[in-house]
Amino acid sequence: MSKAGRTAGLIGAAVGVLAAGAAAGVAVERTVIGRRSGQRKQLEAEPFGSQRGTAHIFTADDGVELYVEVDELKRSRRPAPPPKRRLGRKLPLPPEDLTVIFAHGYGLNMDAWHFERRDLAGIGTMVFYDQRSHGRSGRSPKSHVSIDQLGMDLYGIIERFAPTGPVILIGHSMGGMTIMALAEQHPELFGDRVIGVGLCSTSAGGLDGVPIVFPGKLGMLARSLATPTVAALARIPDVVERSRKAGSDISYLLTRKYSFGSEVPPAFTEFVNEMIAATPIEVIAEFYPIFALHDKFDSLEPLQKVECVVIGGDKDQLTPFAHAEEIVRRVPGAELVEVKNCGHLGLIEHHREFTAALLGMIERAEQSLGHV
Numbered sequence: 001m002s003k004a005g006r007t008a009g010l011i012g013a014a015v016g017v018l019a020a021g022a023a024a025g026v027a028v029e030r031t032v033i034g035r036r037s038g039q040r041k042q043l044e045a046e047p048f049g050s051q052r053g054t055a056h057i058f059t060a061d062d063g064v065e066l067y068v069e070v071d072e073l074k075r076s077r078r079p080a081p082p083p084k085r086r087l088g089r090k091l092p093l094p095p096e097d098l099t100v101i102f103a104h105g106y107g108l109n110m111d112a113w114h115f116e117r118r119d120l121a122g123i124g125t126m127v128f129y130d131q132r133s134h135g136r137s138g139r140s141p142k143s144h145v146s147i148d149q150l151g152m153d154l155y156g157i158i159e160r161f162a163p164t165g166p167v168i169l170i171g172h173s174m175g176g177m178t179i180m181a182l183a184e185q186h187p188e189l190f191g192d193r194v195i196g197v198g199l200c201s202t203s204a205g206g207l208d209g210v211p212i213v214f215p216g217k218l219g220m221l222a223r224s225l226a227t228p229t230v231a232a233l234a235r236i237p238d239v240v241e242r243s244r245k246a247g248s249d250i251s252y253l254l255t256r257k258y259s260f261g262s263e264v265p266p267a268f269t270e271f272v273n274e275m276i277a278a279t280p281i282e283v284i285a286e287f288y289p290i291f292a293l294h295d296k297f298d299s300l301e302p303l304q305k306v307e308c309v310v311i312g313g314d315k316d317q318l319t320p321f322a323h324a325e326e327i328v329r330r331v332p333g334a335e336l337v338e339v340k341n342c343g344h345l346g347l348i349e350h351h352r353e354f355t356a357a358l359l360g361m362i363e364r365a366e367q368s369l370g371h372v
Contacts, residue, residue, distance in 0.1 A: 031337045031357075048271040051117040053128065058160055060132065060153050062144050067136035069110065070161060071117070071126040073098075097165025098124030100362070101157060103150075105173030105201075106287055107279045108272075109135030112172065115351030116358065123362060124168070127161045131174065133283045145286045147294050150174070151181025158193070166369060168196040168362055172347055173319065174287075176202025177294055184299035191305030196365030198358045199310045201344050203323040204330070205295035261315025261343035268348055300330045307368060308334035309361040311354055313342025335361065 053069035060066055073096075100123060104112045110128040117126065130137040132153060133145070140149070158167060167189075171179045176199040183190060190197075255276065256269045308331055312324035321338055328336040337357045339350045347354045 031335065046114075046265075046267060048114050048267070049111045051111075051114055053126070056161075058129070058157060060156055062141065062149070064132050064140050064144070064153075065138040066129050066132060066153060066157070067110075068127065068129040068157065068161065071121065071128075073122065073125045098168070098366070099127060099162035099165060100124050100168045100170065101127045101129075101154070101162065103129070103154060103169070103171040103175030103178045104131060104134070105175050106291075107134070107284060108172075108275045109278070111135075112272075112275065112345075112347065114271075114348070116170075116347060116355050119351070119355045120359065120362075123359070125162075127157065129157055131178070133286070134279060139283070140286075142286050146290055147174075147177050147181045147296075148185070150178040151185050154178050154182045155186055158189070162193075165193075166195045166365070167193050168198070168365060169194055170198035170200070170358060171202065172200040173202050173344070174291075176200060177204075177296065180204060180296035180299050183302040184296060187302040190302035194306055195368060196307040196361050197303055197309075198361055199308070199324075199327060200347055200354060200358075201312055201316055201319050201324075202327075203294070203319050204297045204300060204327050207294050208292040258317055259343050259345040260349045261313050261346075262341040262349065264349050268345075272345055272348065297326075297330060300327060303331045304333060307361050307365040309337060309357050310334055311337040311339065311346065311357050313339050313344065313346045313350070315342055316344045316346070318344040 051071075053071040056068040056070060058066045058068050100120070102110070102113045102116070104110055109130045113128060117128065120126065131150060132138070132140040154169075169179050169182070171177070179197060179199065255273045256264070259272050260268070310324045310327050310331070312319065312321045314321055324336060324338070328334045335357070337353075339346050339353045342350045342353075
């Protein structure tokens with residue numbers, strides 16, 4: 001494999017799911033859930049990417065076309081779900097017009113929500129979309145690659161696919177930052193239209209203070225070299241993409257190391273690796289620098305008006321759990337959930353725990369409406 005290919009595998013695996021942050025160490029209450037490593041059931045036959053809804057194309061305010069799928073709530077055809085799929089209890093009957101919108105992370109696509117999409121089916125109308133330049137969505141002009149633009153995209157999604165009724169927003173990594181940008185731009189939505197927020201493995205700022213790939217000073221050096229390295233690779237996209245799509249042991253191992261905090265079925269790693277490899281190196285290069293600029297600590301106040309859960313993994317090397325603690329310090333009343341033996345892709349690795357925490361938030365939000 002070429003040097004460029006090896007470096008691309010490193011960058012793709014290590015920063016393809018990157019959204020890192022730093023926080024002060026003040027104790028806050030938390031819920032700790034999860035199982036010891038080695039106790040997980042193998043799920044090799046899971047049909048990843050098989051969850052599909054009604055496809056739509058939404059044109060953002062700057063003309064970029066975003067790919068959207070909607071899973072409609074069909075009460076008359078709603079079957080009694082298997083208990084295992086429902087986390088041990090029957091889902092509450094949601095308001096007729098409840099809409100739950102999911103925003104995925106950097107280098108991924110809507111399929112990252114595979115398990116949550118499967119296990120929360122029937123909780124309301126669910127909307128999934130590929131962020132600009134990711135998945136099936138159109139490429140963004142480089143000048144419009146920013147967290148703030150992602151927030152504007154989400155606002156447009158709400159206007160188009162949830163024009164009325166209560167809305168719940170759920171975001172992973174960059175998707176969580178997208179929700180924070182929306183809160184900064186449209187605080188009036190929170191406590192009015194938006195009744196609940198789920199933030200998974202994300203950060204409100206300080207992303208340039210966390211090492212990548214290696215710990216300590218060596219890791220900070222790697223971070224300082226990452227931006228020019230990614231930019232250089234973007235200038236030889238044909239070479240890089242051939243190497244990435246061919247796959248490599250290095251890419252596979254790095255994906256497993258930096259995505260997960262426990263032993264997972266190889267199919268999990270392959271699924272994540274495929275999503276990252278499908279994201280063009282130019283997109284990785286264009287988005288990577290924006291995370292160092294991300295600072296939404298002062299934008300969290302509107303989240304105090306809604307039911308909010310902040311979920312993180314104790315072994316997340318890309319967004320250490322201190323990120324979640326810092327968010328909750330600034331959003332009094334939010335629930336903090338720590339998932340044990342969990343890396344950055346907890347929504348896949350420990351999907352039952354993540355889904356249970358999200359379902360709890362959704363139920364509390366519905367209670368706030370006097371529905372449950």
